[in-house]
Amino acid sequence: MKNIPEISFWKNKVLQIKEFQFFNLEELITDDLKPKDHSPYLPHRLNFYAILIITDGEVNHIVDFKVHSLKKDDVMVLSKGQTHAFDEFSVYKGYLVVFSEAFMHKYMAQSTIAQINHLYNYFLVQEKINNPDRNQILLRVLQNELKSNSSSLPNIIASILSVYLLKLNEENTRLAAISVDNKYLDYFNNFRLLVEKNFSKTRDAKVYASDIAISYKHLNEVCKGVVNTTAKAFIDNYVILEAKRLLVSTSLSVKEIAFILGFDEPTNFLKYFKKHIKLTPVEFRKTLA
Structure with missing residues (x-):
């Protein structure tokens, strides 16, 4: 029986940091999007978390069958379990940051994960956030740090992501005008997972x-x-x-x-x-x- 493709990390790649990857979209689409088990241009389910950052131009990106128009400096978070698809007629310029749940729990504080889970709750999240300053800071710091061979690199990258995602969560909360008791959120997340x-x-x-x-x-x-x-x-x-x-x-x-x-x-x-x-x-x- 054929099931919806569930995509994990690229199996044949040697990763600098286990369960974390940072892609230039142009290189990703031309070099890596040739898997045998699924078409990247048809909906496929993610088994990890992702941050899609557009640095130039405009693209259409499909998430759970809805077309999202993204422009320069827009960021969209994609949650584990969601389906998405690249638009083969769009010219993607930007970056994709992906990391697993295991990476989160190994290198991020539990209080940070709780806030990030709110951000990645796709029933709450805004469709996109225009975030030019923080995007530029994140990309610059990631590019610089990933040049090093420090034994602390996973912790450093997790710290950088934590700050970025916490700030993104604050902006998302402000835009969505969410004012919900944390106890409600805890109950809702338990309900959603069930x-x-x-x-x-x-x-x-x-x-x-x-x-x-x-x-x-x-x-x-x-x-x-x-x-x-x-x-x-x-x-x-x-x-x-x-x-x-x-x-x-x-x-x-x-x-x-x-x-x-x-x-x-x-x-x-x-x-x-x-x-x-x-x-x-x-x-x-x-x-x-």
């Missing part, structure tokens, strides 16, 4: 509320406070997103996708999908073919 793990087993919000030891009413309050939607609507939105990912990125039949998503009958999936998208799964697949 949904991502178990959505094919249950779409019942009451089950998730029980799993994180709060009432169904409280879970709805949390979701409304954080993402301005009910817990049920959040679950439905996530299931639809996964359905889109499978429809576009695989050749699986609608029946196979229905079973993967946890529907007992394909007709139930068809009705569910059409209710939310106003298109059948086949019609949606054709729109992006």
Whole structure:
């Protein structure tokens, strides 16, 4: 059975720092984007975190089937688990910084990781941030430090990234006008992780509320406070997103996708999908073919 491609770090590259890479986009696209297991120009799921920085021109970049127009000095963070695709008609000029969850936990402070997780929560994040000064500082310092062979290099790079991402998180919070109690965010993140793990087993919000030891009413309050939607609507939105990912990125039949998503009958999936998208799964697949 063919599944959505999940991309880890480049297997054949000798890495200067384990679980971390820093790419010039022009070089990456011309030299490295020739994998045998997936097309970089079709949606593929990331198994790491990324920072996409555009230094000149304008590009279209596709993240979870939405086209984002990025221009000079724009930065976009891509979360582990998201799907993205390069636009083959765009001329990418800039940099891509990628690092794994293991890198974060080994070299970054836990308090920093907690804030970064807010930034990489793609249900909260702004689509893009224009960040010219801090982008230039980050790129210059990374380029300089990566020339060294210091035994402390991973710690130094992690410190540089920590400062940049914490500042980016502050700017993102300001732009999104997010003012959410940290306790709400903790509950929401636990709920989100459970949904991502178990959505094919249950779409019942009451089950998730029980799993994180709060009432169904409280879970709805949390979701409304954080993402301005009910817990049920959040679950439905996530299931639809996964359905889109499978429809576009695989050749699986609608029946196979229905079973993967946890529907007992394909007709139930068809009705569910059409209710939310106003298109059948086949019609949606054709729109992006």
